Amino acid sequence: xxxxxxxxxxxxxxxxxxxxxxxxxxxxxxxxxxxxxxxxxxxxxxxxxxxxxxxxxxxxxxxxxxxxxxxxxxxxxxxxxxxxxxxxxxxxxxxxxxxxxxxxxxxxxxxxxxxxxxxxxxxxxxxxxxxxxxxxxxxxxxxxxxxxxxxxxxxxxxxxxxxxxxxxxxxxxxxxxxxxxxxxxxxxxxxxxxxxxxxxxxxxxxxxxxxxxxxxxxxxxxxxxxxxxxxxxxxxxxxxxxxxxxxxxx
Amino acid sequence: xxxxxxxxxxxxxxxxxxxxxxxxxxxxxxxxxxxxxxxxxxxxxxxxxxxxxxxxxxxxxxxxxxxxxxxxxxxxxxxxxxxxxxxxxxxxxxxxxxxxxxxxxxxxxxxxxxx
Numbered sequence: 001x002x003x004x005x006x007x008x009x010x011x012x013x014x015x016x017x018x019x020x021x022x023x024x025x026x027x028x029x030x031x032x033x034x035x036x037x038x039x040x041x042x043x044x045x046x047x048x049x050x051x052x053x054x055x056x057x058x059x060x061x062x063x064x065x066x067x068x069x070x071x072x073x074x075x076x077x078x079x080x081x082x083x084x085x086x087x088x089x090x091x092x093x094x095x096x097x098x099x100x101x102x103x104x105x106x107x108x109x110x111x112x113x114x115x116x117x118x119x120x121x122x123x124x125x126x127x128x129x130x131x132x133x134x135x136x137x138x139x140x141x142x143x144x145x146x147x148x149x150x151x152x153x154x155x156x157x158x159x160x161x162x163x164x165x166x167x168x169x170x171x172x173x174x175x176x177x178x179x180x181x182x183x184x185x186x187x188x189x190x191x192x193x194x195x196x197x198x199x200x201x202x203x204x205x206x207x208x209x210x211x212x213x214x215x216x217x218x219x220x221x222x223x224x225x226x227x228x229x230x231x232x233x234x235x236x237x238x239x240x241x242x243x244x245x246x247x248x249x250x
Numbered sequence: 251x252x253x254x255x256x257x258x259x260x261x262x263x264x265x266x267x268x269x270x271x272x273x274x275x276x277x278x279x280x281x282x283x284x285x286x287x288x289x290x291x292x293x294x295x296x297x298x299x300x301x302x303x304x305x306x307x308x309x310x311x312x313x314x315x316x317x318x319x320x321x322x323x324x325x326x327x328x329x330x331x332x333x334x335x336x337x338x339x340x341x342x343x344x345x346x347x348x349x350x351x352x353x354x355x356x357x358x359x360x361x362x363x364x365x
Contacts, residue, residue: 101309112299116306123268123288124310143298150293150303 006249012076023069025219025233029166030070036196052082055098066110067135108144115147118159136165151210152181159210160203190215254281272318304358320362
């Protein structure tokens, strides 16, 4: 885990602490996936085209956060990347916040919207990509699979879905997505920056089908005493605990 | 179908018009599909995701027309999304439809299915 990943963990946990509620464990499983996207580079070039000084730049790639619980992680990454965020941040993704593309309060809504965005890119022949982070539980919704089906039918190769599987189970994600006509890239270590960036790079190169990056993550990843312990899923850490985490991370 | 022909004509002038057809099982816009294949999307019965999908399209400046959906159950978490219900005029004509589309700008328009 690199220094930036550790700093972001602390900043995201501090955001949750300031807001007074949040899902620390589920948020920490996603933070490296978002960090890899925003800070990943290939030969010095961004793999996710964006400009913190011009959040509405027309040529940008789009990141859609469907997994609502990971919002503090996104806010922390945006802040670190140089976006100017408001002092009071919303509890749900809201596109009034610079860098946040979609307003949503419902599971799987962001995924459906990301498919629509990728469809618009295909219609207009634009050179942009849409990345969408979803939690594994979101795929229990019918509309998520409707969207997944449509993405494959329409061959939306500008769409990359990042599946954060922080609750290991026996679902055959690879077989499921491939049966719908998706390309699946499974990450071996979903908290390793280089592995994540390599996954995104491969996703960008996919042609004529959408890509799913299957990321088997760990809840509360990076916080040794809380890792994979369900009692820390929705914890809001106190100042003393945050101080202890600071000592552990930095 | 009158609306199909009208849309095929309008589609030539409004390049960012996209039609989502939710009718099952055959689509209701053969003329529009023939003329602008990439702008016609047939999603038979997929009402659950259609509105969010249309929201994604309209984020890129598209005017999205959803055929086969009315305002019932039309609850979207994104309050910034422009949604309008469009119904056939009293004389059964779609004459002022083009003006309405242009006036409304990038948005999602719902047209209930004809009985």
